[in-house]
Amino acid sequence: MDRVFNFSPGPATLPLPVLERAQKELVSCGGHGMSVMEMSHRSKMYMEIIEAAEAELRELMGIPDNYKVLFMGGGATMQFSCVPINLKQNGKADYIVSGSFAKKASQEAAKFLDVNVVASSKDTNFNCIPDLANAKFDPDADYVHITTNNTIYGTRYTKLPEVGDVPLVADASSNILSEPMDVSRFGLLYAGAQKNIGIAGVTIVVIREDLIGRAAENTPVMLDYKTYADSESMYNTPPCYPIYIAKLVFDWLKEMGGVPAIQAINEMKANLLYDYLDNTSFYHATAKKADRSLMNVTFTLPEPAMDALFVKEAAENGLVNLKGHRSVGGIRASIYNAMPMEGVQKLVDFMADFEKRHG
Amino acid sequence: MDRVFNFSPGPATLPLPVLERAQKELVSCGGHGMSVMEMSHRSKMYMEIIEAAEAELRELMGIPDNYKVLFMGGGATMQFSCVPINLKQNGKADYIVSGSFAKKASQEAAKFLDVNVVASSKDTNFNCIPDLANAKFDPDADYVHITTNNTIYGTRYTKLPEVGDVPLVADASSNILSEPMDVSRFGLLYAGAQKNIGIAGVTIVVIREDLIGRAAENTPVMLDYKTYADSESMYNTPPCYPIYIAKLVFDWLKEMGGVPAIQAINEMKANLLYDYLDNTSFYHATAKKADRSLMNVTFTLPEPAMDALFVKEAAENGLVNLKGHRSVGGIRASIYNAMPMEGVQKLVDFMADFEKRHG
Ligand SMILES: Cc1ncc(COP(=O)(O)O)c(C=O)c1O
Ligand SMILES: Cc1ncc(COP(=O)(O)O)c(C=O)c1O
Ligand SMILES: [Mg+2]
Ligand SMILES: [Mg+2]
Ligand SMILES: [Mg+2]
Ligand SMILES: [Mg+2]
Incomplete structure (x- = not known):
């Protein structure tokens, strides 16, 4: 596969x-x-x-x-x-x-x-x-x-x-x-x-x-x-x-257990990503905490100039389409119902590695 | 298959x-x-x-x-x-x-x-x-x-x-x-x-x-x-x-050779069906000859009461969706580009057999 x-x-x-x-x-x-x-x-x-x-x-x-x-x-x-x-x-x-x-x-x-x-x-x-x-x-x-x-x-x-x-x-x-x-x-x-x-x-x-x-x-x-x-x-x-x-x-x-069950998974996925973002000063989550989406997680790198490299290296690691929308820039990870926890974990692992290499 | x-x-x-x-x-x-x-x-x-x-x-x-x-x-x-x-x-x-x-x-x-x-x-x-x-x-x-x-x-x-x-x-x-x-x-x-x-x-x-x-x-x-x-x-x-x-x-x-090539096949398919219809008094092609469609061939049986049996027996022979539109009744064979000659031949064979048994 x-x-x-x-x-x-x-x-x-x-x-x-x-x-x-x-x-x-x-x-x-x-x-x-x-x-x-x-x-x-x-x-x-x-x-x-x-x-x-x-x-x-x-x-x-x-x-x-x-x-x-x-x-x-x-x-x-x-x-x-x-x-x-x-x-x-x-x-x-x-x-x-x-x-x-x-x-x-x-x-x-x-x-x-x-x-x-x-x-x-x-x-x-x-x-x-x-x-x-x-x-x-x-x-x-x-x-x-x-x-x-x-x-x-x-x-x-x-x-x-x-x-x-x-x-x-x-x-x-x-x-x-x-x-x-x-x-x-x-x-x-x-x-x-x-x-x-x-x-x-x-x-x-x-x-x-x-x-x-x-x-x-x-x-x-x-x-x-x-x-x-x-x-x-x-x-x-x-x-x-x-x-x-x-x-x-x-x-x-x-x-999968219907909407309440997928909500629980969605919250785990989003929390994994937001907690990571909040615990590093390298990445910055852009949305106001109280209003954060469970589906689209937006964040920035220390410099907009690093975005392209992040997106490119992520893709090389099998994590694709992370570029933020042209009107805001930065990075966006859309983690809809069908995105498994494994994908989010792999993204966080990649982000930690990227930070280590470029932080 | x-x-x-x-x-x-x-x-x-x-x-x-x-x-x-x-x-x-x-x-x-x-x-x-x-x-x-x-x-x-x-x-x-x-x-x-x-x-x-x-x-x-x-x-x-x-x-x-x-x-x-x-x-x-x-x-x-x-x-x-x-x-x-x-x-x-x-x-x-x-x-x-x-x-x-x-x-x-x-x-x-x-x-x-x-x-x-x-x-x-x-x-x-x-x-x-x-x-x-x-x-x-x-x-x-x-x-x-x-x-x-x-x-x-x-x-x-x-x-x-x-x-x-x-x-x-x-x-x-x-x-x-x-x-x-x-x-x-x-x-x-x-x-x-x-x-x-x-x-x-x-x-x-x-x-x-x-x-x-x-x-x-x-x-x-x-x-x-x-x-x-x-x-x-x-x-x-x-x-x-x-x-x-x-x-x-x-x-x-x-x-397949593009539109002229498929046209030639479409004409062969339609002619096979129309020629058969014209050569039997059991079936009657409903459209005026000069205006006949190459894509949708409409015809009637001797009695509207036979339509359902025709459609049912055809389906049993792997020839499906032959019922005419509810506004006209009768039979309609839609033979678009993707219908192979073999399908039309099989339909004509079935029609001949049906006529023999019910004519
Ligand atoms: C919230 C929202 N509304 C509307 C649209 C536009 O949808 P569509 O492309 O189906 O017209 C989008 C597309 O991403 C969207 O995210
Ligand atoms: C000639 C013709 N026009 C229009 C339509 C309606 O098409 P649609 O169902 O895509 O709206 C059909 C549908 O069969 C058709 O055959
Ligand atoms: Mg941060
Ligand atoms: Mg929007
Ligand atoms: Mg006839
Ligand atoms: Mg019409």
Whole structure:
């Protein structure tokens, strides 16, 4: 096995058992004499896959019955448009800007309604979740939008904002399924699959039923949540194979013990890395301690000039994709559900060795 | 090998060498120590894949330099909205309604501009391409929309309408790459991948450059062709794995000799089936002879009541997904590029046997 440890922020590493199962079933799946890739989306065999994917996600996340699960294309970015288009009523929405995806979401929404940025951590280069003490939420806003985990900056909400009756909408692309989330606190949750769910090409939307059906008449059909809700995401051909991979990931996560069990592992992985970072002056963890992400660990070396060497030597040791995002520099280790403890341990060992040689 | 012959209209059968290669590379691809599914879309290794996919498609179709190739999500159905949203100028467009997808496209477009149905074959249940002798094309229309192959009814254009300077827009979902197309005759061509290109989850748009950048300011970002054109389809995470499968299919098609070579095979396959249908009174080919599709062959049995038995016995013989679309009934054999001659021969043999036993 020549596998590397892949710290990519997304598309990201997948559980090896998922890849091995996909490989085994690739040419012919389940005695059907064809690949999942070749199955008619309306066939019984494929319907079983998409229905199982939904049922398992409902079980894993504890999704209440009054929420629909939608499988959409277009990436999480398409949701930046879908959310305002579908939820617009009074024509205004509150956004908390905690990173560059949150900012992009707010800018896209401004095409469709009045956006009120109630809080932002831009001034500290998004190294924390904005302080909400003085945030003025509009009780007439159509929704409040947050980004539960900020992939680029390595921060996450540890506590949800109190928004009263206004629907809370969350981009959970980079921490869905990493720790329990109380779905009933949200009006809508969305996540691109290419981090904790599976592969790029499908985005999952979990939406409270009463929020469906509000889009204007002239909404593009594939952007209207009602299109998906009314057809079980089968109005047209869904991204069948990405949904199948999601199902395999859900199978794997259930076998791992579900979300609480993976949360415990995620905390061990993150703690190993953060404890190491905190105990050396060579490396510096960039995110505010209270808001540290379990999924994306961002840090710097003594000099930005050392970044390239670190990334190169790490890759030579089978630890790849550690370069921080171009907008912040430094190093980022994305350690999603599928990254095993062994990978994080190997990274810490490498970091200690690198420090010894270059400190 | 327990593979069946899969006559599904899409998602559809794939070339076995493509599946075998995907299988081989699934856990670790090209010495990179990771699956293509896990590659960052901005990594050098993945960029090579998407760039090769585009270059090979350009070569296979002979796409002129002044056309862009875009990789989008959302299925062909999303293009039903994107086309009017992006091409609207005078606010009106001409549609030829040759089947139910063409009709859906025209209905969706009517949300965004004035749709003029210049011709329709609805009166004969879409058994032919509409007669254009009396069609009144509007010289001020923003475009003329056609569906080059009608998946459900088994018809295709053998000759493109003359539209002067008005851009011709084509939904080529079910016959792209099956026979040469003169791209320079079109302003825009689009095709969902799940028939002749690969798997569901990516839609390919081939667009003349001067038609890009016309969308209104408040266009949803993932529906604007300019978003894709300006970023090489990398504004956000593209459907990476479906694009990789497309690349493998293009590799295979090139090895088969390209589009003219596959056209010759497609004609042999279709002729075998149509000749058989024409030489028996038991079966009846439903599409008008001059407009017969090379990709979807539709026919009826002496009694609709026999359909279910035919489909069931065929499946027992390893010939699956032959049921006609619910809107027309009867039988449909979809014989895309990846269906080998052997599969069509086996179908004809089965049909002869079925006729003998039930005729
Ligand atoms: C938090 C977050 N939101 C949105 C996106 C954009 O997702 P997509 O590329 O699927 O549009 C990303 C991508 O990394 C992300 O991390
Ligand atoms: C000609 C044609 N256009 C459009 C579609 C719809 O494609 P999608 O399911 O990708 O939206 C199909 C699907 O079979 C088709 O055959
Ligand atoms: Mg961010
Ligand atoms: Mg430190
Ligand atoms: Mg049709
Ligand atoms: Mg006949």
